[in-house]
């Protein structure tokens with residue numbers, strides 16, 4: 001089965017209690033369980049990683065590049081300023097989708113810029129935990145048509 005890497009950036013380990021009015025009430029383990037079920041239904045298997053450390057995320061993206069793995073990434077705050085993560089994402093060799101739980105365009109002005117959007121295949125934002133599910137569906141379609 002095709003593996004998909006799902007990467008989660010800083011503070012996403014706090015989901016559930018972190019600003020639930022913005023990010024919803026599910027914690028990351030619950031979102032992971034939803035992703036695993038959805039991935040199985042799509043004949044995919046997902047590996048779920050969360051880190052507050054930029055270097056860990058860069059290394060994970062580099063490994064996905066080497067292994068030619070599709071990636072779904074919620075870069076969280078790194079979205080807005082991490083050129084290191086952007087440069088790692090720019091090397092992607094398989095489908096890569098940026099996701100956000102919230103819609104950053106409806107929020108503070110600093111969130112309106114993503115430094116990764118123009119180096120990934122697409123962005124899904126604003127659908128809560130469903131952003132992850134929609135990204136898995138998009139990845140499955142992209143793999144089919146590759």
Ligand code: DQA
Pocket residue numbers: 010011012074075076077078079099100101102103104111
């Ligand atoms: C986020 C949006 C980012 O602006 C924010 O820094 C996050 C989460 C989202 O999923 O909505 O931590 O990526």
